[in-house]
Amino acid sequence: MTRIAIRNAVEYHAAEAYDRIMPHFKDFCGCETCRMDVLVYSLNRLPPRYVVGREGSAVTDVSLDKDQNRAAIEVAIMEGIRKVNLAPRCERRMAR
Numbered sequence: 001m002t003r004i005a006i007r008n009a010v011e012y013h014a015a016e017a018y019d020r021i022m023p024h025f026k027d028f029c030g031c032e033t034c035r036m037d038v039l040v041y042s043l044n045r046l047p048p049r050y051v052v053g054r055e056g057s058a059v060t061d062v063s064l065d066k067d068q069n070r071a072a073i074e075v076a077i078m079e080g081i082r083k084v085n086l087a088p089r090c091e092r093r094m095a096r
Helices: 011-024 034-045 053-064 067-086 090-096
Strands: 004-007 050-052
Touching: 004 011, 004 067, 011 034, 011 050, 011 053, 034 067, 050 053
Parallel strands: none
Antiparallel strands: 004 050
């Protein structure tokens, strides 16, 4: 039985957006726990774009790189950073 890899292309684009945007939030922790919390928050608010194989991935990636889709992902990431920053679950929370 051949296994087919299905992936949510938005996940990759959200991680890229996080890496671009996070340095602009100087007071944000950015540890792995906070990073994952931001990505989960964002991905739960964005419509998934599931793909299989290279051809489907290429078409979807081009679509997700368009300004409108990129902006929606970036807004979701910024909202996630703000929310997680208010109540981090990492060690930083213990220091407060």
